[in-house]
Amino acid sequence: xxxxxxxxxxxxxxDAADPLAPxxxxxxxxxxxxxxxxxxxxxxxxxxxxxxxxxVQQEWGEGLIRSWNSAGWITLPQxxxxxxxxxxxxxxxxxVVADSTSVNxxxxxxxxxxxxxxxxxxxxxxxxxxxxxxxxxxxxQSLAAQHGAELELVAPEQIAERLDERVAVLMLTQVNYRTxxxxxxxxxxxxxxxxxxxxxxxxxxxxxxxxxxxxGAGADFAIGxxxxxxxxxxxxxxxxxxxxxxxxxxxxxxxxWMGHASPFTFDTAYRPAAGMAxxxxxxxxxxxxxxxxxxxxxxxxxxxxxxxxxxxxKSLALSDLVLAQVAARCAAHGxxxxxxxxxxxRGSQVSLACPPELDGYAVMQALIEQGVxxxxxxxxxxxxxxxxxxxxxxxxxxxxxxxxxxxxVLAQVLDTAAWRAPRFQHKAAVT
Amino acid sequence: xxxxxxxxxxxxxxDAADPLAPxxxxxxxxxxxxxxxxxxxxxxxxxxxxxxxxxVQQEWGEGLIRSWNSAGWITLPQxxxxxxxxxxxxxxxxxVVADSTSVNxxxxxxxxxxxxxxxxxxxxxxxxxxxxxxxxxxxxQSLAAQHGAELELVAPEQIAERLDERVAVLMLTQVNYRTxxxxxxxxxxxxxxxxxxxxxxxxxxxxxxxxxxxxGAGADFAIGxxxxxxxxxxxxxxxxxxxxxxxxxxxxxxxxWMGHASPFTFDTAYRPAAGMAxxxxxxxxxxxxxxxxxxxxxxxxxxxxxxxxxxxxKSLALSDLVLAQVAARCAAHGxxxxxxxxxxxRGSQVSLACPPELDGYAVMQALIEQGVxxxxxxxxxxxxxxxxxxxxxxxxxxxxxxxxxxxxVLAQVLDTAAWRAPRFQHKAAVT
Numbered sequence: 001x002x003x004x005x006x007x008x009x010x011x012x013x014x015d016a017a018d019p020l021a022p023x024x025x026x027x028x029x030x031x032x033x034x035x036x037x038x039x040x041x042x043x044x045x046x047x048x049x050x051x052x053x054x055x056v057q058q059e060w061g062e063g064l065i066r067s068w069n070s071a072g073w074i075t076l077p078q079x080x081x082x083x084x085x086x087x088x089x090x091x092x093x094x095x096v097v098a099d100s101t102s103v104n105x106x107x108x109x110x111x112x113x114x115x116x117x118x119x120x121x122x123x124x125x126x127x128x129x130x131x132x133x134x135x136x137x138x139x140x141q142s143l144a145a146q147h148g149a150e151l152e153l154v155a156p157e158q159i160a161e162r163l164d165e166r167v168a169v170l171m172l173t174q175v176n177y178r179t180x181x182x183x184x185x186x187x188x189x190x191x192x193x194x195x196x197x198x199x200x201x202x203x204x205x206x207x208x209x210x211x212x213x214x215x216g217a218g219a220d221f222a223i224g225x226x227x228x229x230x231x232x233x234x235x236x237x238x239x240x241x242x243x244x245x246x247x248x249x250x251x252x253x254x255x256x257w258m259g260h261a262s263p264f265t266f267d268t269a270y271r272p273a274a275g276m277a278x279x280x281x282x283x284x285x286x287x288x289x290x291x292x293x294x295x296x297x298x299x300x301x302x303x304x305x306x307x308x309x310x311x312x313x314k315s316l317a318l319s320d321l322v323l324a325q326v327a328a329r330c331a332a333h334g335x336x337x338x339x340x341x342x343x344x345x346r347g348s349q350v351s352l353a354c355p356p357e358l359d360g361y362a363v364m365q366a367l368i369e370q371g372v373x374x375x376x377x378x379x380x381x382x383x384x385x386x387x388x389x390x391x392x393x394x395x396x397x398x399x400x401x402x403x404x405x406x407x408x409v410l411a412q413v414l415d416t417a418a419w420r421a422p423r424f425q426h427k428a429a430v431t
Numbered sequence: 432x433x434x435x436x437x438x439x440x441x442x443x444x445x446d447a448a449d450p451l452a453p454x455x456x457x458x459x460x461x462x463x464x465x466x467x468x469x470x471x472x473x474x475x476x477x478x479x480x481x482x483x484x485x486x487v488q489q490e491w492g493e494g495l496i497r498s499w500n501s502a503g504w505i506t507l508p509q510x511x512x513x514x515x516x517x518x519x520x521x522x523x524x525x526x527v528v529a530d531s532t533s534v535n536x537x538x539x540x541x542x543x544x545x546x547x548x549x550x551x552x553x554x555x556x557x558x559x560x561x562x563x564x565x566x567x568x569x570x571x572q573s574l575a576a577q578h579g580a581e582l583e584l585v586a587p588e589q590i591a592e593r594l595d596e597r598v599a600v601l602m603l604t605q606v607n608y609r610t611x612x613x614x615x616x617x618x619x620x621x622x623x624x625x626x627x628x629x630x631x632x633x634x635x636x637x638x639x640x641x642x643x644x645x646x647g648a649g650a651d652f653a654i655g656x657x658x659x660x661x662x663x664x665x666x667x668x669x670x671x672x673x674x675x676x677x678x679x680x681x682x683x684x685x686x687x688w689m690g691h692a693s694p695f696t697f698d699t700a701y702r703p704a705a706g707m708a709x710x711x712x713x714x715x716x717x718x719x720x721x722x723x724x725x726x727x728x729x730x731x732x733x734x735x736x737x738x739x740x741x742x743x744x745k746s747l748a749l750s751d752l753v754l755a756q757v758a759a760r761c762a763a764h765g766x767x768x769x770x771x772x773x774x775x776x777r778g779s780q781v782s783l784a785c786p787p788e789l790d791g792y793a794v795m796q797a798l799i800e801q802g803v804x805x806x807x808x809x810x811x812x813x814x815x816x817x818x819x820x821x822x823x824x825x826x827x828x829x830x831x832x833x834x835x836x837x838x839x840v841l842a843q844v845l846d847t848a849a850w851r852a853p854r855f856q857h858k859a860a861v862t
Contacts, residue, residue: 030493037496044492049484056483056722060665061475062461065468065804073665100713102687103534130699135688135713138701142686146577153699227714234491234504234717255573256533257566265809268561268584270569282531282566283658285719286665291487373496378696 005328006321008408011400019305020314024397026298027231034402034409036374039177039205039349039392042231045294055290076289077258077280083296084230084239087308088203088222089213094241096276097289099254101204101225101238102135107252107279108221108240109140109171112198113147115250116168120196123168126151127197129159131385133177136202140171156181160191167197174212175205175347178377178388180319180339182210182347186217193218204228207239208299209315209348209394211308214241221246226288229348229394231295237288240279247275256281298396314395315348318403322350322391325407333358333414338388348393351377353386358414360387362424366413369424372406436759437752439839442831450736451745455828457729458662465833465840467805470608470636470780470823473662476725486721507720508689508711514727515670518739519634519655520644525672527707528720530685532635532656532669533566538683538710539652539671540571540602543629544578546681547599551627554599557582558628560590562816564608567633571602587612591622598628605643606636606778609808609819611750611770613641613778617648624649635659638670639730640746640779640825642739645672652677657719660779660825662726668719671710678706687712729827745826746779749834753781753822756838764789764845769819779824782808784817789845791818793855797844800855803837 006014015021028046029035035043059071068074081095088095098104109126116123126140130153137151144151154162156176163170170192175182189199198220206212208229214222220243226236242250251272257263258280261271272278302311323337334355340346354360364376367389374392379385391406413419437445446452459477460466466474490502499505512526519526529535540557547554557571561584568582575582585593587607594601601623606613620630632653637643639660645653651674657667673681682703688694689711692702703709733742754768765786771777785791795807798820805823810816822837844850 028488028492030495033495035495041491041496043495044487049488049492052483052487052718053480056475056664057459057480060472061459061480064461064464064466064474065472065806066799067665099530099534100687100715102689102713103530103685106685133688134691134694134697134699134701137699138686138688138691141701142684146684233487234498235715235719237716238713253573253577254534254537255569256531257564257569258533260565260569263565266565268565268568270565270572282533282669284531284666285668285716287483287722288666288716288719291718368497375496 005325006404008401008404011404014400018314020302020310020395021399023298023302023305024399026301027397029397032371034372034406036372036391036393036398036402036406038231038394039209039228040375041227041234042229042295042394043397044233045231045298047294047297048233048291051294052287052291055287073286076286077284078277080289080293080296081239083293083300084207087212087299088207088224088241089215090241091215094244094247094276095239096279097226097237097239097292098280098284099238101202101223102139103254104223104238104240104279105136105139105200105202106143107254108223108242109143109169109200111242111246111250111252112169112200112221113143113149115246116198117147120168123166124149125167126169126171127159127162127167128153128171129156129176130154131176131178132173133202133204136171136173156183159188163191163197164195167192167195169198169200171200173202173204175209177205179351180347180349182345184344185212185219189217189219205347205349211312215243219243226292226295230292231298232292233288233295235288236292236295237285242276242279252279254281258282258284302396311395315393316343316346318393318395318398318400319346319348319350321400321403322407325404326352326410329407329411330414335389338386349391351388351390353388356381359419359425360389362419363413364389365424366419366421367409370409372409436756437835439832439835442835445831449745451733451741451826452830454729454733455830457732458828460828463802465803465837467803467822467824467829467833467837469825470640470659471806472658472665473660473726473825474828475664476662476729478728479664479722479725482725483718483722486718504717507717508715509708511720511724511727512670514724514731515638515661518643518730519638519653519672520646521672522646525675525678525707526670527710528657528668528670528723529711529715530669532633532654533570534685535654535669535671536567536570536631536633537574538685539654539673540574540600540631542673542677542681542683543600543631543652544574544580546677547629548578554597555580556597557600557602558590558593558598559584559602560587560607561585562607562609563604564633564635567602567604587614590619594622594628595626598623598626600629600631602631604633604635606640608636610782611778611780613776615775616643616650620648620650636778636780642743646674650674657723657726661723662729663723664719664726666719667723667726668716673707673710683710685712689713689715733827742826746824747774747777749824749826749829749831750777750779750781752831752834753838756835757783757841760838760842761845766820769817780822782819782821784819787812790850790856791820793850794844795820796855797850797852798840801840803840
């Protein structure tokens with residue numbers, strides 16, 4: 001690009017003109033922090049402390065056991081699920097909140113394998129992407145062993161060609177956690193269905209980040225995470241969806257009492273609930289689910305302002321901005337974006353590959369010390385799996401000036417080699 | 432018994448002399464509530480609101496992603512697990528907090544079946560009790576189908592005789608949720624081992640309620656609930672234990688990333704963590720686990736006062752008292768205790784079977800209206816499975832006068848037939 005990069009004033013003007021800007025007031029952001037890690041843990045909604053307090057002190061402390069009815073605990077999985085449904089192209093009643101993403105993946109991948117192989121017993125392959133998030137691969141490995149199937153891992157560009165009659169289930173995370181590359185859910189689902197395979201979509205980096213249309217894509221099963229772009233708090237419960245054509249006649253192996261057709265008759269025999277309630281298992285995390293609702297509400301607040309489509313437009317403007325700013329202001333340092341330049345293939349993050357001479361871990365530590373919080377994702381240092389500086393954009397609270405400021409700090413850390421200071425060299429347990 | 436029943440003054444004297452009485456100050460009890468339902472949902476520790484607030488507002492809101500290290504989120508499953516271990520006869524490192532009781536049962540029952548059948552492939556039976564808590568039976572039904580095993584359900588007195596070489600796993604809840612009858616863990620474990628079977632113990636109504644000695648009994652696997660006698664809050668995470676002889680070499684099927692040997696290297700292949708960490712699955716519920724810690728701490732506070740043994744002695748005195756009081760003051764109404772009279776066979780509750788002419792649901796509603804909160808557990812109305820009035824005792828906060836007062840209200844509700852009022856007749860969704 002030959003146009004001059006935007007100045008900070010230009011960015012401030014963009015913020016001033018941004019109709020989504022008031023949504024930032026929904027959050028309590030710690031002073032001095034430029035938070036670009038909402039794809040790892042979303043920021044706290046300002047309503048969360050009071051909600052947590054009300055659940056603990058009033059609903060539990062005063063209501064005690066009566067709150068299962070009087071405070072609506074018993075319908076929380078459905079109530080919060082219905083709100084999430086609005087963000088992912090699902091209908092009311094199609095999403096329930098439960099357990100963790102990993103546990104929910106176990107449920108739906110097991111259901112999908114059972115269904116696919118009931119229709120075509122010879123199909124043995126779960127097809128996925130080699131750089132899918134590890135927990136997805138681990139759960140798939142377990143179920144593959146149990147079902148006599150095999151997990152086939154390929155590069156993203158090989159997925160379409162490897163989708164054939166051997167495949168029982170295509171299991172993909174829509175947006176890659178490392179690169180931010182986004183799959184075309186509708187196209188890949190259609191292609192999977194054309195060869196008789198089912199699809200399981202992990203929306204961990206999609207829900208609340210990009211417009212998702214599960215029913216529009218005709219997908220089969222989906223799961224997603226509560227604590228990233230949904231701003232649900234650390235370890236927030238996850239969610240699970242199945243297309244209406246599957247929900248009512250597929251059992252899943254985690255047949256706990258909350259998924260029973262009539263949990264409080266205490267029957268001896270399991271009888272799955274109608275529809276998605278059968279994807280519940282044990283007693284749900286009431287406090288966690290209540291706080292998650294605060295996070296989901298921050299996204300629903302965007303609905304009058306254009307909803308996920310408007311958030312998406314801003315997200316792309318933010319990631320375009322960081323790419324242009326890095327290109328213009330950090331060019332000497334050899335950072336290379338591994339995030340697709342094409343909007344249609346990009347999620348809501350930008351990941352920059354570090355050249356061999358740059359210690360990406362130390363660079364990120366130096367950024368964090370100056371209040372710019374992204375994260376570092378180690379690779380093996382090869383061009384295929386480079387070490388990454390990862391920055392997530394949450395248009396609910398990320399401003400254009402934040403992106404400009406972050407690149408200013410990055411350029412300064414690189415130009416001054418500040419990252420070489422010894423205090424940045426040590427690896428922590430979690431980065 | 433021919434001795435006169437204790438008066439309320441006698442009970443007040445017992446409370447005044449009770450060295451455990453100060454432990455009640457650890458809880459915030461709603462005024463006007465005589466809470467005898469801690470076996471369904473424990474009372475809120477007074478520390479819980481501030482802890483929830485600190486986790487939400489400081490650790491999440493201010494610390495954000497850094498709190499995985501700085502606030503110790505990453506080691507919470509082990510830290511709280513080590514505290515629970517002290518209550519159940521386990522060693523440090525042997526208990527982790529994770530997921531729900533149902534999900535944890537899936538893990539350990541699967542592990543136990545795999546192990547048992549690796550040693551003796553012909554064994555096909557999971558032996559359990561017909562009136563085990565339903566979620567245990569549902570999970571066992573699912574795993575039995577998956578492993579080509581069968582779930583055999585018997586009456587409690589038949590367990591010992593049905594334990595033979597056909598049995599792969601004996602799966603029992605130590606204290607029955609309906610009757611409060613307690614199994615002899617050491618004796619049944621020894622008998623199971625004598626025929627080559629493994630044991631899975633559900634401690635839902637044991638942990639924090641009675642002294643449990645998992646290692647002393649030589650048990651194989653155990654799980655337990657956080658929100659009953661551990662006072663961990665609604666939907667609190669559960670815990671899981673495996674004997675050291677199994678923990679390190681048994682994989683479980685919910686192979687999520689938090690159970691990986693090195694979660695943050697993001698390996699493509701699952702490699703289970705050493706020891707019990709492999710029983711973790713997805714990202715843990717940080718808020719729920721933090722609040723659970725407050726509950727567990729209320730039990731550890733009893734350690735200088737004699738710990739679980741002292742709590743057990745008080746619990747038995749409380750249940751003895753209610754049995755004697757009901758016998759003396761409600762004799763005309765045909766209530767019959769289904770809870771064993773023998774201390775060695777009794778948990779920390781008393782369940783009273785209703786004669787056909789008494790609508791137990793309405794009786795409990797009438798009690799609750801007067802502030803006496805127990806719960807109603809429907810049966811089928813037969814002598815084998817009667818409708819029950821269920822009262823749980825939590826010696827941390829239940830006083831002798833509470834028991835006396837509860838029976839006073841019960842006697843009055845029965846004597847005046849107050850329960851026949853129309854407002855008590857309607858069944859709510861959760862009782």
